Amino acid sequence: MPYLILMLxxxxxxxxxxxxxxSQQFTKITPSIIVVIAYGAAFYLLAIALKTFxxxxxxxxWSGFGIVFISIIGFMLFGQKLDLAAIVGLAMIIGGILVxxxxxxxxxx
Numbered sequence: 001m002p003y004l005i006l007m008l009x010x011x012x013x014x015x016x017x018x019x020x021x022x023s024q025q026f027t028k029i030t031p032s033i034i035v036v037i038a039y040g041a042a043f044y045l046l047a048i049a050l051k052t053f054x055x056x057x058x059x060x061x062w063s064g065f066g067i068v069f070i071s072i073i074g075f076m077l078f079g080q081k082l083d084l085a086a087i088v089g090l091a092m093i094i095g096g097i098l099v100x101x102x103x104x105x106x107x108x109x
Contacts, residue, residue, distance in 0.1 A: 009045035
């Protein structure tokens with residue numbers, strides 16, 4: 001269950017960041033409202049996850065997955081480019097999250 005809550009926090013943060021881009025610097029009202037609601041939900045869910053995970057581990061997973069997901073969304077929805085270096089860097093972020101969760105005793109629940 002803690003991983004589900006953390007993934008929901010990542011989902012909310014990703015929705016908020018996508019809406020932030022769509023809000024065009026808060027000039028469009030609907031995406032701007034979504035930003036506030038989604039970020040509020042993201043931080044609330046992250047706070048719940050912190051009852052189980054150490055803050056550094058939770059934040060590494062939350063921000064790491066968020067970076068990867070928003071990069072994919074930026075590419076697919078907003079036509080933003082990802083060069084080879086960016087793709088390698090994103091793969092390294094995923095690798096780091098896997099190392100933490102599969103090999104570190106710090107991440108165990």
